[in-house]
Amino acid sequence: xxxxxxxxxxxxxxxxxxxxxxxxxxxxxxxxxxxxxxxxxxxxxxxxxxxxxxxxxxxxxxxxxxxxxxxxxxxxxxxxxxxxxxxxxxxxxxxxxxxxxxxxxxxxxxxxxxxxxxxxxxxxxxxxxxxxxxxxxxxxxxxxxxxxxxxxxxxxxxxxxxxxxxxxxxxxxxxxxxxxxxxxxxxxxxxxxxxxxxxxxxxxxxxxxxxxxxxxxxxxxxxxxxxxxxxxxxxxxxxxxxxxxxxxxxxxxxxxxxxx
Amino acid sequence: xxxxxxxxxxxxxxxxxxxxxxxxxxxxxxxxxxxxxxxxxxxxxxxxxxxxxxxxxxxxxxxxxxxxxxxxxxxxxxxxxxxxxxxxxxxxxxxxxxxxxxxxxxxxxxxxxxxxxxxxxxxxxxxxxxxxxxxxxxxxxxxxxxxxxxxxxxxxxxxxxxxxxxxxxxxxxxxxxxxxxxxxxxxxxxxxxxxxxxxxxxxxxxxxxxxxxxxxxxxxxxxxxxxxxxxxxxxxxxxxxxxxxxxxxxxxxxxxxxx
Amino acid sequence: xxxxxxxxxxxxxxxxxxxxxxxxxxxxxxxxxxxxxxxxxxxxxxxxxxxxxxxxxxxxxxxxxxxxxxxxxxxxxxxxxxxxxxxxxxxxxxxxxxxxxxxxxxxxxxxxxxxxxxxxxxxxxxxxxxxxxxxxxxxxxxxxxxxxxxxxxxxxxxxxxxxxxxxxxxxxxxxxxxxxxxxxxxxxxxxxxxxxxxxxxxxxxxxxxxxxxxxxxxxxxxxxxxxxxxxxxxxxxxxxxxxxxxxxxxxxxxxxxxxxxxxxxxxxxxxxxxxxxxxxxxxxxxxxx
Numbered sequence: 001x002x003x004x005x006x007x008x009x010x011x012x013x014x015x016x017x018x019x020x021x022x023x024x025x026x027x028x029x030x031x032x033x034x035x036x037x038x039x040x041x042x043x044x045x046x047x048x049x050x051x052x053x054x055x056x057x058x059x060x061x062x063x064x065x066x067x068x069x070x071x072x073x074x075x076x077x078x079x080x081x082x083x084x085x086x087x088x089x090x091x092x093x094x095x096x097x098x099x100x101x102x103x104x105x106x107x108x109x110x111x112x113x114x115x116x117x118x119x120x121x122x123x124x125x126x127x128x129x130x131x132x133x134x135x136x137x138x139x140x141x142x143x144x145x146x147x148x149x150x151x152x153x154x155x156x157x158x159x160x161x162x163x164x165x166x167x168x169x170x171x172x173x174x175x176x177x178x179x180x181x182x183x184x185x186x187x188x189x190x191x192x193x194x195x196x197x198x199x200x201x202x203x204x205x206x207x208x209x210x211x212x213x214x215x216x217x218x219x220x221x222x223x224x225x226x227x228x229x230x231x232x233x234x235x236x237x238x239x240x241x242x243x244x245x246x247x248x249x250x251x252x253x254x255x256x257x258x259x260x
Numbered sequence: 261x262x263x264x265x266x267x268x269x270x271x272x273x274x275x276x277x278x279x280x281x282x283x284x285x286x287x288x289x290x291x292x293x294x295x296x297x298x299x300x301x302x303x304x305x306x307x308x309x310x311x312x313x314x315x316x317x318x319x320x321x322x323x324x325x326x327x328x329x330x331x332x333x334x335x336x337x338x339x340x341x342x343x344x345x346x347x348x349x350x351x352x353x354x355x356x357x358x359x360x361x362x363x364x365x366x367x368x369x370x371x372x373x374x375x376x377x378x379x380x381x382x383x384x385x386x387x388x389x390x391x392x393x394x395x396x397x398x399x400x401x402x403x404x405x406x407x408x409x410x411x412x413x414x415x416x417x418x419x420x421x422x423x424x425x426x427x428x429x430x431x432x433x434x435x436x437x438x439x440x441x442x443x444x445x446x447x448x449x450x451x452x453x454x455x456x457x458x459x460x461x462x463x464x465x466x467x468x469x470x471x472x473x474x475x476x477x478x479x480x481x482x483x484x485x486x487x488x489x490x491x492x493x494x495x496x497x498x499x500x501x502x503x504x505x506x507x508x509x510x511x512x513x514x515x516x517x518x519x
Numbered sequence: 520x521x522x523x524x525x526x527x528x529x530x531x532x533x534x535x536x537x538x539x540x541x542x543x544x545x546x547x548x549x550x551x552x553x554x555x556x557x558x559x560x561x562x563x564x565x566x567x568x569x570x571x572x573x574x575x576x577x578x579x580x581x582x583x584x585x586x587x588x589x590x591x592x593x594x595x596x597x598x599x600x601x602x603x604x605x606x607x608x609x610x611x612x613x614x615x616x617x618x619x620x621x622x623x624x625x626x627x628x629x630x631x632x633x634x635x636x637x638x639x640x641x642x643x644x645x646x647x648x649x650x651x652x653x654x655x656x657x658x659x660x661x662x663x664x665x666x667x668x669x670x671x672x673x674x675x676x677x678x679x680x681x682x683x684x685x686x687x688x689x690x691x692x693x694x695x696x697x698x699x700x701x702x703x704x705x706x707x708x709x710x711x712x713x714x715x716x717x718x719x720x721x722x723x724x725x726x727x728x729x730x731x732x733x734x735x736x737x738x739x740x741x742x743x744x745x746x747x748x749x750x751x752x753x754x755x756x757x758x759x760x761x762x763x764x765x766x767x768x769x770x771x772x773x774x775x776x777x778x779x780x781x782x783x784x785x786x787x788x789x790x791x792x793x794x795x796x797x798x799x800x801x802x803x804x805x806x807x808x
Contacts, residue, residue: 006330006332066333069333070333070336070338074339119338122329122338126330130621131330132619132620132621132625146269146274147319148619149274149278149619150274150277150278150281150319150323151323151327152618152619152620153275153278153617153618153619154278154281154282154323154327154618155327155330155331156618156621156663157278157279157282157618158281158282158285158286158327158331158335159331159335159663160282160613160663161279161282161283161286162286162289162335165286165287165290169290179294183296183297186294186295186296187294187296189294190290190291190294190296190300191504191507193290194287194290194300194303194504195507195508195511197283197286197287198283198287198303198307198508199508199511199512201279201282201283202276202279202307202508202512204279204614205272205275205276205279206272207609207611207614207615208275208279208614208615208618209271209272209274209275209577210568210573210577210607210609211609211614211615211616211617211674212271212275212617212619212629213271213573213577213598213602214571214602214606214607214608214630214678215602215617215629215630215633215677215678215681216599216602216603216630216633216634216681217271217617217629217633218270218271218274219599219633219634220599221599221633221634221635222635223632223633223635224631224632224635224636224637224638224641225632225638226624226625226628226631226632226638226641226642226645227625228638278618
């Protein structure tokens, strides 16, 4: 597996689980976590649930690396904007004419907790699950195969198209296209980059469709799979259980919200 | 109706959707690196909607945002994920307008003139707002809309005139497309505001954050400022996307559209 | 025994006025290797698509006449059944990669999965097919990490594994570098020698002359010649129309006109040219040969 997904192959208990199980687990953590509005909720989920799972998968360090790399600009923005632009509130200290507000900082703290646990959960899932085996499991569970095809082939196509875009970028630059400078210059770079990319991509659609039709794709037959994906009764039960618990949590939150 | 939905998803369509999603993401990232204050991540969605239909457009949009969170860095953009439903609606609208022949029917010139004028008015507002950022106090303060208009009245009148002219000569009979983009953009702004406010407290890490900050500083609460941000950048962004798609469609060979 | 039979086939793409194929009559016997040559726009690709069933099922348009493969008629069948009988590979190897699979092994199995072949049989067939085309060592690689020649061989293998009765190849080496071309031609030749019925649209006449059983020349949608390579590729008709001649044939034609080619038959390949010119030209002196 090269740069097609974040997936990292490991011999771990988490990796060995059926992809559907990990999918359900991830979804339940995500949705279940939203049922709690406490400011610390995000952090609790991150440290008490997601981190142990990451350790079970042997990817803790990688997960945190990715989480921080991706989210630090956002978290910084959240803190800066929410503290300084809170409007009316309790000022904490003064920097010249402006002051961050306590309410803003607290709000940012809560938001960040949420952002962190959602991201970590998601990254953990991506680190330990192969997209194609996930699609096969979902197909066997009823996902239309057209949808499964779109998802996997798009994931593989995107790096190829990014490379194509780079090639077009270089070609246009060597013809004198400016991509740095003021906003008008940058904006003018847009159409000469977008148009060739889109048109050349559209012309590929037909040949690709022919190629997979020649392999009997989309022919409404019952499909088989060359990959065997292990599953177990205990995992099936666990999945059902997790779904039920999450539904109860969310329902509970709704009722609590309505009653207060 | 189920038959109509099934018909939309031939093998060609499935391949088209896959490629359109890749286009969305790659162009969206390109725009991000060019540091332009727009998204332009719906070109693929609008193309599919226009050429195939609303359901295919909806799938393209929804999956684009969802998959954008899954691709590995540096292409990844997790923040697009919660807004997937907005992209779904954009695809539906593009398909709806496509079926109404918006991308083919020629509009009367006055529609194009009007759209051009609105487009340029908002573009000018946008640009002047950025250029006139007041950094004298150590962080960015945006001028309010009223101040801008009164200060640059002549520029705005000129913008209206230029926009009208460009609408007349360039957009010509594509005014309906501009209108469709405008409508889609407004709808997108409205339905994305709750998510932006709730999930991010209005902050997405992109170039539009400053707008949010500006509106907040001028006294609005989160919801109002996110809505305001959306209503400046989204219609603009979607109008632009729709018009780019129009140019693409006009550049395509005829047999492509015979589906 | 004719396994492919085209009778009076005329075809027009949708929204066009001129037919791309005009009154095509041709037969291909089982195990034959037929090369189709012609200038760009002559209709080679359309002919390939017609035998493979994509004309008219995928492209729509208007078709008259009958296309028969192994007893079934194209207009009475549907594409999903037809592709089991006729395999198709074309120029661009990148577009033939499904994108649905992460390894070459699985990529080749893709067609079998779609047909519903049981797993054990799939594994056997994929391994056999890879051995046949010599790509067994690529099994665990990602299809997108391969060279053009390797990708094209994977595409061929993916079609072969479905055991078609006829293999149609539309200029499979046009986008290859010389190494890729050699690899792909090597596979095609091996298949032909094993008895596969092959229809190959190609420009590289020298290679065709050595390995094809028959050559069909297409010009503006019509078949203007159909016979053995040594006849068709040296004919005056092709010279008049301006295509299909190898360099050696062109040179020898001029030489013949000047009285410097003594053999009855014009050469197509380098070997034939050398043989023929050695008769005419004096042997070099003083070079120690």
